[in-house]
Amino acid sequence: MLNLLLLLCLVYHSVTGNTTVHVTGIKGGRVTLSCDFEDREISDISLNSLSEIIPVCQEKNCSGRVFKEGSCDVIIKDLIFSDAGKYFLNIYYYNDQREVRRRILEYHLHIHGEISVETGEQLKMDVLMINADKVEKNSSGEWTEVWTRGHGVSSDRLTDRDGNLTISNFTVSDTGTYRVLDSEGEIWITVTVTESNLKNTDEDETDSEHHTVGYWIVAVVLTVILILIVAAVVFHKHLHRDHDQSDNRNTGGL
Known part of the structure; x- marks a missing residue:
């Protein structure tokens, strides 16, 4: 690792042309800063913005928001508005003569979000x-x-x-x-x-609940009334049958 760092210092002046890539991400989502440099043997990468060096996790199962994917793509997840801005990805690679060269990719990250109040x-x-x-x-x-x-x-x-x-x-x-x-x-x-429209939605749901409760009350009342009517009819028929039977007995006795 020390030899590699010394080597990188020696070839620091060897820089290829810069490229600007425009990227758009959604707040809360993720974006990929694609390096499109798969045909080269990558020795190292680093990422920085205009104000700071940004640590990039290069291990498996990274828990941070910024991590490497593939040979040199950088993923930023759980985007927030303050992630917007310019990024510079330094890609150190070996050329055909096994010399370390550096390529710089510049990204303009635009963040879009929606807020409901x-x-x-x-x-x-x-x-x-x-x-x-x-x-x-x-x-x-x-x-x-x-x-x-x-x-x-x-x-x-x-x-x-x-x-x-x-x-x-x-x-x-x-x-x-x-x-x-x-x-x-x-x-x-x-x-x-x-x-x-949260309040309106709540009001609509409350009205709906009220209507549902009202329908149930009406249904129960109508059911009770129907049961009472049926019971009254049955009771009336029963009384009428008992009355007829009593009349028959009285007539037979005469």
């Missing part, structure tokens, strides 16, 4: 990443800025704190599509916000 509740979006320059909203065909770096939010109902863009007392007018862009206009995060 009840009216009157608080909407918190963890979208103000380190390279976010502005946040725009589209609800009627036109994009309007709701937050810009250096100027903050555009409404008193919005707050900017700890990387979160928060809307207090959510209303229907807050629904729509929000997107996060950097200073170069690159879109990193897209969030579709809708109004939750």
Whole structure:
């Protein structure tokens, strides 16, 4: 391992051309940063963003969110909004002369998510990443800025704190599509916000339960009434038969 590290240092200057790959992932899902470099003998890989080196698990049965698959593909699972951004995958491989070379792949990871909020509740979006320059909203065909770096939010109902863009007392007018862009206009995060129908659903279910209970009560009452009617008819016939029998006995005695 030490010899390999020394060798990597010696050939650090040997870098092939960069390639940019655009990748889109769904919040909570997973994405693959494909290296498409299967025909080479890979000696090592490393992954980093603009701000940090990202550990990549290269063992079997990895428990972390970032791990290698195949010879050099990198998987990121359980995606969150803050995963959006630029990634650089360094691939160290042997050429035909058994010399170590490095290839750098650049990835632009765009995260898409959906949020459903009840009216009157608080909407918190963890979208103000380190390279976010502005946040725009589209609800009627036109994009309007709701937050810009250096100027903050555009409404008193919005707050900017700890990387979160928060809307207090959510209303229907807050629904729509929000997107996060950097200073170069690159879109990193897209969030579709809708109004939750949870309360209406609960009310519908409650009404349905009430109707069901009502139907059962009516059915039971009708059944009881029917039983009483049948019992009355049977009882009336029984009395009538006893009366006839009594009349017959009386007549026979005369």
